[in-house]
């Protein structure tokens with residue numbers, strides 16, 4: 001069977017859906033091909049317990065921050081169900097007693113909270129926030145910039161590089177120095193420059209290691225912190241994150257509804273086996289069942305190894321590009337643990353099972369820098385962390401749609417297990433790892449373990465096999481310095497185009513991805529639409 005479209009989008013994760021929405025909005029007859037039984041990819045809401053379908057979890061990604069207002073507005077996502085509850089404070093209780101809360105948007109309360117641990121750090125906090133805000137002013141717009149092919153002598157690329165330099169002409173020596181520090185330092189060293197209290201530093205280090213195959217002492221982790229601190233949820237507060245009502249799958253669903261409203265067709269259970277290249281151009285795709293679909297424009301949003309090495313094939317790609325994708329770093333060591341709870345954690349430091357402010361934000365397990373580093377070193381040495389790191393959240397503090405009244409859902413984003421656990425299920429070891437993780441929280445909130453009704457553990461093997469996240473990396477590729485901006489996913493191809501004319505690339509492995517930000521899908525669609533217009537113009541002339 002052969003069907004013909006103007007545009008085919010491979011992958012129905014949120015980026016694929018964004019690309020389809022923009023392509024369809026431009027008038028292209030567009031189809032999305034999703035391999036799983038549902039769209040959303042890593043932004044998905046699921047019921048993992050067949051005997052308790054009333055409990056729904058955001059199985060992988062869990063909080064929103066980076067989706068730009070332009071996309072929300074263009075696609076009218078509010079109309080399609082996009083609804084965010086801004087999160088409460090970062091919260092860390094300590095085994096030795098006491099707790100700390102960090103507020104993204106309340107300097108006075110932040111000062112009070114941090115003062116309990118260090119007056120000096122409390123006084124430094126507003127300056128730190130201002131410093132980060134200054135850097136976000138530089139880095140934020142870069143997220144929406146198409147990286148030029150730095151070093152290229154083609155007039156178009158030279159013009160793009162000069163334009164970028166011109167746009168940043170206002171930067172002074174100090175700002176450049178600060179950006180350099182941010183890009184090259186470890187989060188531990190950076191925080192040492194600013195703060196003295198181990199408790200404050202532990203809490204602030206969380207964003208530096210999220211999803212990263214690196215402990216807090218590794219160079220480059222300062223940038224990971226910045227990546228997670230740039231966005232806001234549309235409320236204007238830097239670094240603020242929020243919960244989507246209905247879980248992250250509802251974000252994907254809102255984008256899917258937008259795409260459909262513009263006429264896009266969405267096919268699920270439609271795994272793509274190959275991308276057809278004819279006469280050096282993208283010509284269509286072949287599904288796993290042998291069906292062929294043809295289009296002159298194809299946008300892939302799959303992991304780069306799958307998209308290029310398996311589906312396009314090295315025979316259709318330049319050797320240096322193939323080598324770059326073969327060398328692409330895609331480790332992570334992340335395990336997601338989703339829990340259904342009978343009641344909220346009753347912390348020794350802040351007692352009570354009734355809903356309180358500290359339940360409404362991140363409930364961390366990152367008491368000190370050394371704790372986080374030890375968890376990474378365990379995995380580096382080849383075993384799962386003995387005392388894992390966790391970024392926990394309880395979305396049902398706000399969102400009443402995920403489980404029955406009185407119960408709660410808790411999502412634990414935990415690290416690290418060895419980087420090669422994507423190759424085998426490691427089921428028993430993951431169960432033991434989850435037990436240890438739960439024990440760590442139980443030390444702080446002794447009702448925790450007994451309150452767990454159901455648990456769901458998603459390790460790197462399942463992330464790779466079921467969701468296509470090769471290596472278990474949560475961003476389709478590490479956010480390490482050599483894989484950022486003009487290097488993402490490969491030098492010379494960071495403009496959402498590929499070596500194959502007609503084939504565009506818009507997964508999280510491009511600039512501004514990772515995260516549920518939609519920017520890669522949006523940029524890939526824009527590149528395709530702009531090339532189409534240019535080719536029409538040149539045919540006319």
Ligand SMILES: Cc1cc2nc3c(=O)[nH]c(=O)nc-3n(C[C@H](O)[C@H](O)[C@H](O)COP(=O)(O)OP(=O)(O)OC[C@H]3O[C@@H](n4cnc5c(N)ncnc54)[C@H](O)[C@@H]3O)c2cc1C
Nearest residue numbers: 011013014015035041042061062063272468474508515516
């Ligand atoms: C555990 C975890 C926690 C995270 N937490 C957060 C968070 O809290 N906030 C945040 O912003 N980001 C988070 N992220 C990152 C974020 O979820 C991803 O960067 C983003 O969702 C990726 O979107 P995508 O559309 O680029 O790719 P994907 O979501 O991976 O979509 C690709 C799609 O392609 C499909 N596919 C694969 N192979 C084929 C094939 N052969 N044919 C057809 N379809 C195929 C897949 O099924 C999938 O639907 C997290 C990720 C993980 C894994």
